[in-house]
Amino acid sequence: MAQFPQLVFSGVQPTGNFHLGNYLGALVKFVDLQRSFDCVYCVVDLHAITMPQDPVELTKNIREVTAAFIASGVDVKKNIVFNQSQVAEHAELAWVFNCVARIGWLNRMTQFKEKAGKDRENASVGLYAYPTLMAADILVYRATHVPVGEDQKQHLELTRDVAQKFNNDFSGSIAARGHGDAFFPLPEPVIQGPATRVMSLRDGSKKMSKSDASDYSRINLSDDADQIAQKFRKAKTDPDALPSEVAGLAGRPEADNLVGVFAALNETTKEAVLRDFGGQNFSAFKAALIDLAVARLGPVGAEMKRLQADAAYIDGVLRDGAQRASAIARANMAAVKDILGFIR
Ligand code: TYM
Numbered sequence: 249m250a251q252f253p254q255l256v257f258s259g260v261q262p263t264g265n266f267h268l269g270n271y272l273g274a275l276v277k278f279v280d281l282q283r284s285f286d287c288v289y290c291v292v293d294l295h296a297i298t299m300p301q302d303p304v305e306l307t308k309n310i311r312e313v314t315a316a317f318i319a320s321g322v323d324v325k326k327n328i329v330f331n332q333s334q335v336a337e338h339a340e341l342a343w344v345f346n347c348v349a350r351i352g353w354l355n356r357m358t359q360f361k362e363k364a365g366k367d368r369e370n371a372s373v374g375l376y377a378y379p380t381l382m383a384a385d386i387l388v389y390r391a392t393h394v395p396v397g398e399d400q401k402q403h404l405e406l407t408r409d410v411a412q413k414f415n416n417d418f419s420g421s422i423a424a425r426g427h428g429d430a431f432f433p434l435p436e437p438v439i440q441g442p443a444t445r446v447m448s449l450r451d452g453s454k455k456m457s458k459s460d461a462s463d464y465s466r467i468n469l470s471d472d473a474d475q476i477a478q479k480f481r482k483a484k485t486d487p488d489a490l491p492s493e494v495a496g497l498a499g500r501p502e503a504d505n506l507v508g509v510f511a512a513l514n515e516t517t518k519e520a521v522l523r524d525f526g527g528q529n530f531s532a533f534k535a536a537l538i539d540l541a542v543a544r545l546g547p548v549g550a551e552m553k554r555l556q557a558d559a560a561y562i563d564g565v566l567r568d569g570a571q572r573a574s575a576i577a578r579a580n581m582a583a584v585k586d587i588l589g590f591i592r
Contacts, residue, residue: 252433256285257391259292259332259382261458262309263301266316268467269446269456271545272512273397277438279321281395287327288389288573289317291566294332294339294381298374299363311562312552316469318565319551330569332385337577341384342377344584348414349380353406359399383407387432388577395438398445399455404437411435421587431587443512449483452501469549473542480506480538485530492526494518503530510537513544 258278260270278289291313296306310331317329332338354360357379364371374381382403386394387410394404411432415422422431448454448465456466464479471479484502491497497504497518504518510533511521525533555562585592 250428250430252390252392254285254393255389255391256281256287256393256395256438257290257386257389257435258287258395259290259295259385260313260316261296262291262293262306262313262331263296263299263458264305264309264312265458265463265466266312266469267446267456267458268469268509268541268545269397269443270458271316271320271469271548272441272443272446272509273399274395275316275320275322276512277395277441278317281393281438282323282327285393287322288391288576289322289327289329290385290573291317291329291331292382292385295378298372298378310566311556311559312470314562314566315552315555316548318555319469319548324565324569328569328572329565330573331566334566334570335388335573335577337388337574337581338381338384340581341388341577341584342381344588345380345383345387345410345414346377348417349383349406349410353409354379356402357406358402379403379406380410383410386435387411388580389573390431390433390580391435392433393438394435398439401437401439404435408434418587421589425583425586427583427587431583441512442508442518446509447501447505449479449505452484452505467541467545469545469552471545471549473546476541476545477538480534480541483534485534489527489529490522490525490533492522494522496522496526506530506533506537510540513537513540 258274260274278287281287291310293306293310314329318324322329354376360376363375383406386407396404411434414432415430423429446456448456448460450462450465460466464482467476467479483506486500486503490503497507507518507521511518582592
């Protein structure tokens with residue numbers, strides 16, 4: 249298959265309660281990857297409206313996610329940071345992909361089943377078609393690497409299927425237009441490290457989520473030191489001491505989760521954490537975890553607050569990023585139109 253220049257793309261929904269799972273599962277990797285790749289990071293507001301949103305809150309949440317990117321260390325000069333709705337080609341390519349993807353593929357998406365719940369007939373068409381828009385987000389830049397948490401793996405597989413089918417369906421036209429044997433790369437998910445699936449602090453079998461009714465289930469990046477401490481202190485555990493080896497975490501989801509979070513925050517491995525804390529009880533471990541979390545997240549939260557107070561700055565970053573993103577997306581979309589046989 250043709251070689252594509254390496255490019256990172258990822259997105260975060262502006263749906264409020266930006267939390268530790270988002271930070272460790274995605275943002276920390278966004279910052280790491282910018283050292284070796286060109287990166288495009290998107291606040292996916294078109295995805296947010298697949299569920300009901302209050303317009304005033306949505307505006308605030310778009311700025312919150314942007315502030316989280318910057319406060320975590322994403323360099324907005326080196327990389328492209330923007331909100332999705334400012335680059336119309338995402339929606340345009342999504343339509344093309346609605347005509348490439350098969351209904352059977354979308355019917356298998358677990359996120360739709362979870363979010364639509366029992367009342368499927370009443371879910372928006374947008375929620376159902378969500379994965380084709382996500383494929384368009386990535387492929388409109390012909391991105392090759394996508395850092396995400398574990399929960400997005402199935403959507404990434406669908407993105408690869410869409411790219412592959414487009415390349416096959418239009419192979420003659422793609423070759424005739426000088427793109428070789430493939431127009432789209434098959435993007436690789438980047439899902440690594442000890443915190444690819446951070447679990448709820450109240451229930452180790454449930455993912456930490458923006459929409460959990462209990463605020464004690466998650467650490468928000470906007471939480472202050474007291475809130476962080478209180479939430480970890482109340483976090484569910486079991487009565488046993490910590491094991492000395494990772495194998496001893498099997499069947500202990502809450503312990504496994506807290507050890508994973510500690511390892512990710514401390515940029516080490518679960519093995520290393522258990523070497524230090526194996527045999528100790530949870531109160532000693534939680535005290536160390538609280539110190540670590542406050543030291544690591546406190547400055548990010550404070551910087552987010554400072555940035556969010558300056559809406560004009562944030563909006564300027566997004567506008568500038570959107571202009572740079574548009575230049576790439578427009579050129580790729582023009583090539584797609586030529587491949588399809590549209591007149592432009
Ligand atoms: P979203 O907004 O739900 O989450 C943003 C990122 O955070 C990760 N994440 C987690 N990681 C570890 N543990 C958790 N508990 C946890 N919860 C969330 C997500 O995996 C994600 O990386 N569909 C995407 C947004 C999107 C996108 C894209 C991503 C739209 N277009 C294109 C990549 C490429 C979503 O809903 O993420």
